[in-house]
Ligand code: SF4
């Protein structure tokens with residue numbers, strides 16, 4: 105609370121002592137009334153909060169939710185180059201590659217993200233040469249057991265159609 109002061113003739117200020125206050129001032133009634141008026145005024149202003157989870161929020165493409173692997177026609181785009189794991193500041197990504205039947209093509213045998221470590225920075229998305237890992241709209245990352253915080257390849261794969269907002273956003277902004 106701001107200290108009450110009184111101004112002297114020479115311009116200096118001195119704190120008002122409690123014994124100098126009137127009964128009205130000691131009761132703090134004007135301050136209480138001011139506070140209640142402010143509360144009442146706020147009550148009738150438009151609200152910007154929502155009753156989550158009943159009232160859902162749909163993020164835009166600019167939103168950075170949990171990172172996911174893009175699945176195009178049922179196949180992941182990832183070529184297991186390991187750049188995302190290399191750049192991740194939280195060391196949250198683990199990638200192990202395997203060869204495919206196609207020449208010079210690889211895919212992830214193991215791809216894991218530890219969601220307890222991930223800080224949703226989006227570096228993995230920025231560095232990926234294949235647009236294979238992007239930040240989704242999913243912000244509801246919850247688990248009761250820390251072992252469930254490691255999301256494996258199957259859990260990370262998301263159809264490209266569900267990620268179009270983010271992919272469009274990236275094409276516009278890059
Ligand atoms: S969003 Fe950031 S912290 Fe999370 S996996 Fe990607 S690079 Fe790592």
Ligand code: SF4
Nearest residue numbers: 182183185186188232
């Ligand atoms: S997600 Fe992208 S950066 Fe990460 S291993 Fe796959 S292709 Fe490389």
